Amino acid sequence: MADDKSKAAHYWSTNLRLIMGSLVVWAFVSYGCGILFRPLLSGIAVGGADLGFWFAQQGAILTFIVIIFFYAWRMNKLDKEMGLEE
Amino acid sequence: MSQFAINLIFVGASFALYFGIAIWARAGSTKEFYVAGGGVHPVANGMATAADWMSAASFISMAGLLSAGYVNSSFLMGWTGGYVLLAMLLAPYLRKFGKFTVPDFIGDRFYSRGARLVAVICLIVASVTYVIGQMAGAGVAFARFLEVSNTAGIWIAAGVVFFYAVFGGMKGITYTQVAQYVVLIVAYTIPAVFISLQLTGNPLPMFGMFGDYTAEGAANAVPLLEKLDLVVRDLGFRDYTADVDNKLNMLLFTLSLMIGTAGLPHVIIRFFTVPKVADARWSAGWALIFIALLYLTAPAVGSMARLNLIKTVYPAGVEQDALLYADRPEWVKTWEETGLVKYEDKNADGRIQMYNDKAGSAEADAFAATAEARGWNGNELVVNNDILVLANPEIAQLPGWVIGLIAAGGIAAALSTAAGLLLAISSAISHDLIKTMINPNISEKGELTAARISMGVAILVATYLGLNPPGFAAQTVALAFGIAGASIFPALMMGIFSKRVNNKGAVAGMVAGLTATLVYIFTFLGWFFIPGTATLANTPDNWILGISPLSFGAIGAMINFAVAFAVSYMTDEPPVEIQELVESVRYPKGAGAAVDH
Numbered sequence: 001m002a003d004d005k006s007k008a009a010h011y012w013s014t015n016l017r018l019i020m021g022s023l024v025v026w027a028f029v030s031y032g033c034g035i036l037f038r039p040l041l042s043g044i045a046v047g048g049a050d051l052g053f054w055f056a057q058q059g060a061i062l063t064f065i066v067i068i069f070f071y072a073w074r075m076n077k078l079d080k081e082m083g084l085e086e
Numbered sequence: 087m088s089q090f091a092i093n094l095i096f097v098g099a100s101f102a103l104y105f106g107i108a109i110w111a112r113a114g115s116t117k118e119f120y121v122a123g124g125g126v127h128p129v130a131n132g133m134a135t136a137a138d139w140m141s142a143a144s145f146i147s148m149a150g151l152l153s154a155g156y157v158n159s160s161f162l163m164g165w166t167g168g169y170v171l172l173a174m175l176l177a178p179y180l181r182k183f184g185k186f187t188v189p190d191f192i193g194d195r196f197y198s199r200g201a202r203l204v205a206v207i208c209l210i211v212a213s214v215t216y217v218i219g220q221m222a223g224a225g226v227a228f229a230r231f232l233e234v235s236n237t238a239g240i241w242i243a244a245g246v247v248f249f250y251a252v253f254g255g256m257k258g259i260t261y262t263q264v265a266q267y268v269v270l271i272v273a274y275t276i277p278a279v280f281i282s283l284q285l286t287g288n289p290l291p292m293f294g295m296f297g298d299y300t301a302e303g304a305a306n307a308v309p310l311l312e313k314l315d316l317v318v319r320d321l322g323f324r325d326y327t328a329d330v331d332n333k334l335n336m337l338l339f340t341l342s343l344m345i346g347t348a349g350l351p352h353v354i355i356r357f358f359t360v361p362k363v364a365d366a367r368w369s370a371g372w373a374l375i376f377i378a379l380l381y382l383t384a385p386a387v388g389s390m391a392r393l394n395l396i397k398t399v400y401p402a403g404v405e406q407d408a409l410l411y412a413d414r415p416e417w418v419k420t421w422e423e424t425g426l427v428k429y430e431d432k433n434a435d436g437r438i439q440m441y442n443d444k445a446g447s448a449e450a451d452a453f454a455a456t457a458e459a460r461g462w463n464g465n466e467l468v469v470n471n472d473i474l475v476l477a478n479p480e481i482a483q484l485p486g487w488v489i490g491l492i493a494a495g496g497i498a499a500a501l502s503t504a505a506g507l508l509l510a511i512s513s514a515i516s517h518d519l520i521k522t523m524i525n526p527n528i529s530e531k532g533e534l535t536a537a538r539i540s541m542g543v544a545i546l547v548a549t550y551l552g553l554n555p556p557g558f559a560a561q562t563v564a565l566a567f568g569i570a571g572a573s574i575f576p577a578l579m580m581g582i583f584s585k586r587v588n589n590k591g592a593v594a595g596m597v598a599g600l601t602a603t604l605v606y607i608f609t610f611l612g613w614f615f616i617p618g619t620a621t622l623a624n625t626p627d628n629w630i631l632g633i634s635p636l637s638f639g640a641i642g643a644m645i646n647f648a649v650a651f652a653v654s655y656m657t658d659e660p661p662v663e664i665q666e667l668v669e670s671v672r673y674p675k676g677a678g679a680a681v682d683h
Contacts, residue, residue, distance in 0.1 A: 030163045047296030048309025049327045056159035057385040061166045068173045072367035084675045086362045
């Protein structure tokens with residue numbers, strides 16, 4: 001039972017770390033690159049606009065897709081490693 | 087063949103498909119009615135979620151909003167970023183919990199009838215306000231393309247939804263939504279590809295938008311967005327790619343849309359239909375891919391349509407004379423009849439001058455002298471942004487079948503979202519109110535009948551509201567996102583990630599977050615949206631810290647979290663069995679099929 005408990009705690013803390021990391025990237029590409037840091041990125045031209053504009057209208061969305069698939073892949077793998085998959 | 091006949095064939099064929107699916111996917115049990123039997127493939131659920139999510143607003147209005155420029159990028163990031171939150175913070179655990187509705191989880195986790203009731207009320211208010219727009223949108227699409235009255239259009243839409251939602255429940259809705267997704271995405275992308283080819287030579291709109299504008303010959307090629315900045319500047323508008331000054335408000339607005347998206351019940355319940363926790367995670371990714379296909383195209387449609395429109399009005403360039411009204415193209419005449427395009431010859435020269443004459447904006451004030459020197463006497467053409475997508479094929483002179491496709495696509499977008507919302511409403515009534523709170527002894531068959539009757543009543547109410555939209559229909563979308571973001575999302579998240587938040591904390595948090603959000607919205611948009619009752623004028627000067635009422639959902643959510651934790655730590659810990667429930671939703675093992683109960 002004690003073993004189960006520590007295993008469960010490990011599973012949950014790994015999940016929380018993964019979520020925190022993913023949310024940092026999530027916030028960085030949207031609130032960061034797309035909104036707050038846009039003036040800093042204005043020197044980098046992307047086809048008639050700047051990098052911040054591209055992130056706000058394309059880049060953030062593309063990154064969101066990558067984040068979700070990475071999270072799903074990593075967690076589903078963790079489920080299997082810990083024998084928690086259905 | 088006339089355009090009317092073509093439209094009729096496309097819309098008729100799509101309806102025949104929906105009816106066929108409905109007959110095939112009848113629901114025989116409450117589990118099939120509420121969660122499609124829990125056996126939907128994650129990719130199919132992703133497609134259904136995308137159709138569920140992309141409403142008449144996304145299909146019709148999104149490109150128009152984006153055509154205003156960078157400032158409305160919030161909608162793009164907000165309506166997609168919410169899926170990251172769903173995938174990591176809500177969907178897998180709620181799937182593991184394995185029941186049928188959102189109030190089910192809130193009621194069980196916070197062991198409180200009060201919490202369940204608050205959740206049911208929030209769900210119904212958010213979903214009903216949302217569904218009004220869908221019925222009205224379907225009415226507009228029918229009226230424009232099938233030449234029936236708006237009223238008849240809404241009744242036809244109600245009849246179609248009734249057929250497959252009442253008989254098929256979630257099962258019928260799911261597979262119809264898959265078909266509706268295909269119809270709407272094909273309808274959206276085909277005209278976009280043609281227009282991108284015409285303007286930039288690139289068949290992919292998301293690349294064409296950042297490519298060169300080549301419609302005036304390869305020798306004159308300039309980046310499309312640079313060209314757009316230039317022509318709108320010459321007409322006194324703000325640059326298309328101009329940055330916004332109030333970054334705090336833009337950030338909070340984006341955040342409000344994200345948590346509102348993650349907290350909308352009709353989206354959450356879609357993740358109850360997949361077989362396993364792992365599938366719920368994959369499914370969120372697939373949903374976002376299918377949504378992104380439209381949302382990555384929308385900014386291209388918005389920018390290209392705006393450029394096309396300006397080119398139509400100033401065929402020889404913005405420095406030259408505008409188009410003669412007598413020479414206006416056919417599509418302007420068609421849309422003038424609907425009142426969505428209006429022309430008034432203010433300087434009586436027979437030409438169509440379109441420019442920014444809104445006093446008060448820096449760009450318009452600076453341009454006023456130029457306009458006067460050119461003999462202009464005010465902007466003469468008013469174009470409702472909602473027509474950009476619908477009129478796009480006509481503006482780009484595409485063949486008639488593309489217009490028929492757009493008609494079927496717009497109707498599919500409105501119907502699929504309406505059906506998802508109606509299911510969320512009816513399951514909250516039949517399952518949470520009737521089965522759990524009023525008559526727990528109701529039989530399986532009785533509950534299924536109750537679910538069907540609730541669905542029928544919900545459709546009638548939605549139809550009535552669609553026919554007699556309250557004057558505040560446009561503002562209510564803010565209300566739906568505000569409620570979902572400030573009440574439902576925080577409650578669900580705390581229920582999963584904290585074992586300490588108890589019944590009193592959850593109820594106090596939801597009520598506080600909701601009240602603060604409503605008070606802020608009503609202060610600026612009128613109490614209960616009754617015109618003339620706003621306490622303060624809805625201008626940026628009056629907003630606290632420059633935060634608009636539409637952006638306040640994020641603040642409401644923070645208030646919810648703060649109050650819930652404060653009250654919980656001042657009162658007793660939740661009982662042991664509740665802490666075990668929280669443990670159990672965190673681990674996928676044993677989720678199995680949705681628990682019958």
